Amino acid sequence: MSSLLAHVAAGLTLHFCRREQQAGRLHASMALPVMLAIAPDFDYFGIWFFHLRYVQRFTHSIFFCLLLSSLAYLFARRCWPSPSTRPGFWVLSLAAGSHLLLDMLVGRALPLLWPFVTTEFFLPLAFLPGASHTGMISYAFWRNLLIETCLLLPVLAAMLSLWRRWTLRTYLPEIVLVLAMWSGLVWAGGKMLAS
Template sequence: MSSLVGHACAGLTAYLCWNARARAPSRWAMAPFVFVAVCPDLDYLAVWLLGYGASPRVTHSLLFALIMAVAVNRVAKAGGVPLAVPWLLAASGSHPLLDLLVGAHPVPLFWPLQAGASLPGVLPSAGALKPGNVYLWRNLLIELGVLLPVFTALVALARGTPMRRWRTWAVCVAPVWVAFVAWSISLPR
């Protein structure tokens, strides 16, 4: 699985992309985007508190992502602030896609039509969630090194950053990003 930080950054990215085009930017709207990006892992509460582990984890399907995006938009609309469902869906759908990029376990992406999908790992696994776990912090650094340049590029594109500035940034960041991707792929799986 990808880290909580990686998932939250994906939700923040979707919010920033939506907010770049919104007529009335709202900082409070960040919360629903981050929530839908992180909420599929709330099923861990059942594991930790009740010892129950669902298989497959249907919260990691695109169907669940769609349901969450629509439900959160309805709640926000009832509160007087409609959010863009496509951007909420991007935030919600980012969770199973990031977990798919870790490649540690099959992800029930197309549940109920297919049991699970898997890819070779591009992102490192979050590892054991213990503060003293050195691999947790190393893998978090690698994950952020791979994801943050991509997320930053998406926000820059959504905001209409001039191509001249975009090219300069890409030339400077690309070698660092490639180094993080190579480091991540080189880790034993």
């Protein structure tokens, strides 16, 4: 599976892509896309605490993500009547769907069309290393997290800047700083892989 950091970053990116949101303004509604981006993994609570064994992880289906984002949208309309403070349905749906995309990018097979089709779909090539199940103190966990961060953060930042139509010249110092940090992370990741 993809890491918690990747899912949270995807949810935050979608929150900040909202057109009606004022730049730099934080609001309680930003928690909704983040929660939806990690929600398909909530079935782990059943596995960990109740020792449930699922035939298929139905929480990783398009149907489940659309159902959950619809409920979240109804909740948002009730809690935040002003459209400028609540995320739209498309933001919530994309946030939930981002989980499926990230999990497929690490090579996971998912029952995307459940309950209509039980076939699990997967990409033939894994683009991200994914979170290691060896624990937070293992080398593999931190190595994979570093690689995933180096690959995902520039993509999410570019997506945000394109969506918000930020001009390159206005944010040139920030872009240079982020590229320098990213280059350092890539270099450190390469050193870790070589050792």
